[in-house]
Amino acid sequence: MSQGQSAAYSPICPLCREPIRLEDAKTDEDGQAIHENCYLASLKGTAPTTGSGSN
Numbered sequence: 001m002s003q004g005q006s007a008a009y010s011p012i013c014p015l016c017r018e019p020i021r022l023e024d025a026k027t028d029e030d031g032q033a034i035h036e037n038c039y040l041a042s043l044k045g046t047a048p049t050t051g052s053g054s055n
């Protein structure tokens with residue numbers, strides 16, 4: 001998967017290590033860009049899990 005660099009700057013989410021889209025970007029208390037979902041999860045103290053048990 002080498003589509004080349006995207007024009008937009010995509011910060012990496014410190015929680016899930018994935019690029020953060022602008023529409024999903026949120027800034028935590030430390031001014032760190034993070035996914036909104038990851039941010040909410042961090043507030044709850046639970047990391048987002050990928051797998052069964054969704055919804």
Ligand SMILES: [Zn+2]
Nearest residue numbers: 013016035038
């Ligand atoms: Zn994330």
